[in-house]
Amino acid sequence: MTNAITRRRRLELVVGAVVLAILAVLPLPIRDVYTQNLIILTILYAGLAQAWNILGGYCGQISLGHGLYFGIGAYVSTMLFVDAGISPLLGMFAAGAIASLVALLVGWPCFRLSGHYYAIATVVVGEIGHLLFLNWDFVGAATGLYVPFHGQSWMNLQFRTSKLPFHYLALVFAAATWIVAWVLEGSRWGYSWRAMRDDVIAARSLAVRVFPSKMAASAISGFFTGLGGAIFAQYVGYIDPDSVMAANISILIALPAVLGGVGTLWGPLIGAAILIPTSELTRSYLGGAGGVDLMIYGALIVGVALLRPAGLVSLLGARR
Amino acid sequence: MSVLLEVKDVSKSFGGVAANVDISFDVTEGEILGLIGPNGAGKTSLFNAISGDVTPDKGEIRLSGVRVSGTGPVACARAGIARTFQVVRSFDSMTVRENVMVGAFCRHTRAATAMAEAERVLDFAGLAAQADRPAHSLTPPEKRRLEIARALATEPKLLLLDEMLTGLTPTEAGAGVQLIRDVRAQGITIIMVEHVMEILLPLIDRAVVLNLGRVLTSGLPGDLVQDPAVISAYLGDRYAQ
Incomplete structure (x- = not known):
């Protein structure tokens, strides 16, 4: 059957494939390590933001504690690699699974709160996790964990001479989260999430099971956030609670x-x-002096909130 | 015709206010039942009890012999009770088609079959031309239609319509009446709350009159308008001779 929805979804796949192709060849002519790093981080965060979007966007549950899942993902894969010698290529899925489990544990009490109260609770839970890891000797406490270099290979997920492997790893990660979001958007869950975000009473009257749907969104979102945390840990080679679990993450x-x-x-x-x-860029050019980088960052958000509350995507004329 | 819905001794209080007191009546399969009464009579409260949004303090409600009261709105919807709301509720970030698909997912797990069901319901409700417009852009009568379409997509046995004809122009109300008749012709039983008597009375088979939370009387619409108790409840004792 062809209608506006199926046509739109097909177009999204085509555009997605084009974007993927561009990002796949983008790093090839770039020799500058700084720029390569910037692109890798951008793609990684595009994937993380998409993972967040499943819960915060489609399901409408604004979480300000995703740093917890990111950090847990980073710690799980790193500790499996360092202490048990398990390849991060496998470890990252364990990281995702545990982050997902934690997301369910956080969701169980917190989804009983609505609106802003849920968001506030996630801030608190995130900060509890941060403080816990700062003082927990088993995970290195405030000192953090180094990922020792075991030789350059995909098994170890460590590369010294080229940043290209991490570029493609981040790209696969971001593409996977995008595809998952695309599939979910067209599924029963996606419709349930958007319906209950718009009007929970009407959604219930149509047999939308609100609490289980939120838990599902939380689990999926937590899984991919944890996966991203594991990739980040391998990429930077050193993690501590402030760099992977703090509120700014x-x-x-x-x-x-x-x-x-x-x-x-x-x-x-x-x-x-x-x-x-x-x-x-603002941090490297302005050196973070006086917090000018943060001021630019903040101004950008305030500007969008005032001028385009639906986000920059609404400039494209596409409703969604 | 067999009994579809049984309401037995249902009472519900909110704080000190008794919204419903010992309400009992049956609804026969395939009929259109009018639930009437002055403002504050407890009509919407009773709707909320039947649709599972509130649990009665006392009494029970059965659909096809199975208790539905207290099971919650999701179980009631799955059992076959669908409703519209007095103040229209639409999913405003979604298109009309997507709104209806949310309802269709009640019985269909796969998106393709839910989409086909939505297509059928949109045609039936006369919303095919508006299918891809955002729900927030609909006119008030179109939004009422959308609520009915969304409810029908859950493939209900019983449809509760809460003041769906109120505030419409005579032409729009006429179109609404036709839609309600079409819904009944599909074999769906309807309970409707309505204030506009000249529209309601020719449409319904039977009416239950509520006043101050209790069943005042019930019967054929023609008889009820002659009933002094009904006239008194609506207009005051002065008019009931």
Whole structure:
């Protein structure tokens, strides 16, 4: 059957494939390591923002504690690799699974709160996790964990001479989250999420099971956030609670979707493409002196909130 | 014709206010039942009890012999009770078609079959031309139609219509009446709350009159308008001779 929905979804796949192809060849002519790093981080955050978007956008549950899932993902794969010698290529899925489990545990009490109260609770839960890891000797406490170099290979997920493997790993990750979001958007869950976000009473009257649907969104979102955390840990080679679990990580995961457009397929990508380079470039050119980089960052968000509350994606004329 | 819905001794209080007191009546399969009464009579409260949005303090409600009261709105919808709302509720970030698909997912797990069901219901409700417009852009009568379409997509046995004809122009109301007749012709039983008597009385088979939370009387619409108790409840004792 062809109608506006199936046509739109087909077009999204085509555009998605084109974007993927461009991003696949993008790093080939670039020799500058700084730029390569910037692109990798941007793509990684596009994937993380899309993972956040499943819960915060489609399901409408604004989480400001995704740093917890990111950090747990980073710690799980790193500890499996360092202490048990398990390849991060496998470890990252364990990381996703445990982050997903934690997301369910957080969701169980917190989804009984609605609206802003849920968002506030996630801030608190995220900060509890951060403090816990800062003081927990088993996970290295405030000192953090080094990922020792075991030799350059895909098994070890460690590469010294080229950044290209991480570019493609981040790209596969971002593409996977995008595809999952695309599939979910057209599924029963996707419709349930959007319906209950718009009007929970009407949604219930149509047999939408609100609590289980939120838990599902949380589990999926947590899984991919944890996966992203594991990739990040291998990429930077060193993690501590401040660099993978602090509140600013939660914000950095949530903001691209907010800037680009929550509950849309392209919003997180557009948001990440603008925010991550802006944040990195202002910091490196202005040196973070006096917090000018953060002021530019903040001004961008305020500007979008005032002028385009539906996010930058609404500039494209596409409703979603 | 067999009994579809049984309401037995249903009472519900909110704080000190008794919204429904010992309400009992049956609804026969295939009929259109009018639920009438002055403002504050407890009509919407009773609707909320039947649709599972509130649990009665006392009494029970059965659909085809199975208790539905207290099971919650999701179980009631799955059992075959669909409703519209007094103040229209639409999913405003979604298109009309997507709104209806949310209802269709009640019985269909796969998106393709839900989409086919939505297509059928949109045609039936006369919304095919508006299918891909955002729900927030609909006119008030179109939004009422959307609520009915969305409810029908859950493939209900019983449809509860809460003031769906109120505030419409005579032409729009006439179109609404036709839609309600078409729904009944599909074999769906209807209970409707309505204030506009000249539209309601020719449409319904039977009416239950509520006043101050209790069943005042019930019967054929023609008889009820002559009933002094009904006239008194609506207009005051002065008019009931």
